[in-house]
Amino acid sequence: MKHKSRIAAGFVAAALALTMTACTTVDDETAAPQDGPKNGENYVFGNIAYNMKDIWNQYSVDSFDFAAASVGVETITLDAENSLEKSISLMEELIAKDVDGISVFPISPDQAATLGRMAADAGIPVTFENTSPALEESEYISVIAAEYDVIGEAAMEYIAETYPDAKVLYVAGAKGGGVYETYQEGIDRSLAELGDTIEIVDTVHGDWETELSMNVTADAIQSGTDFDVVFANNELMAKGVKNALTDAGLDLPIISTGGGPDGLKMIEDGEITATMSAPVSLQGMITFRNLYQQVALGETPEKTVALPVIPVDKSTIAEAVSWEANDAALDYIGGIE
Structure with a gap:
């Protein structure tokens, strides 16, 4: 199989961009780090899944939890089961628990906007994965999705x-x-x-x-x-x-x-x-990282991140990034902090 120089160069650049993502500290009060976790010694992040029966969503949640464990963050995962009504009640539940941050895997851009505004009204930072919300960019932290x-x-x-x-x-x-x-x-x-x-x-x-x-x-x-x-x-x-x-x-x-x-x-x-x-493990880890960096570190991540596309064949399968959460995937994005 011939060497795929053009593709390789493009995706090496993408990998480097991920591992060397620059996060800048901002002066905006809304982006400043919290004084500390609201619920004890550790931060607590909520994660609203759209449907845990979906394999893509399952792998994403597993990777979010894996990344959280690497920096000692507790997670509360709630499954909307592809229901708009249930997703709203789940957001209400997380707001009542006064979590430190929330990640949402939306059902639709409009549903994402509804949940995002609920979180913003409660003063809780929110980030999205897989779907861009119908919101102004100032109303949420970031979104990562496959293109x-x-x-x-x-x-x-x-x-x-x-x-x-x-x-x-x-x-x-x-x-x-x-x-x-x-x-x-x-x-x-x-x-x-x-x-x-x-x-x-x-x-x-x-x-x-x-x-x-x-x-x-x-x-x-x-x-x-x-x-x-x-x-x-x-x-x-x-x-x-x-x-x-x-x-x-x-x-x-x-x-x-x-x-x-x-x-x-x-x-x-x-x-x-x-x-x-397009490894969904990276999607779950990056959406966690974006939330953590702003909530805990006071840094602002890129507003929109494209899930990297990595061509894999027999010549490169040994280096393939698994959909399963593991240290190799975490290393690929350059860690959390």
């Missing part, structure tokens, strides 16, 4: 550098939810920059599902679509693509996104070639 357009760009650059002149079948997610559309924005930008280096010969929609992705890939094969690389919008879909290719007697590179435990195993087993990893 799907950037992931799409990374995938196209990886394919162009690894498989020049590739003819790509794009097995895409569902239309209408905004995620596929954001991916497409990044893909379009990348293709315009890359010129004729690669070509997407067809886009079929597997709607984030394994079986449907298998079926639409099989249909593309049977229709005679000429392709030699597949880009699957997530690793569940990549499984379906692999099944369809195997059934047709084809062994073609599959590039996916995610970087979860299943995805990394698929790379190890040779089922997919590479994945554009």
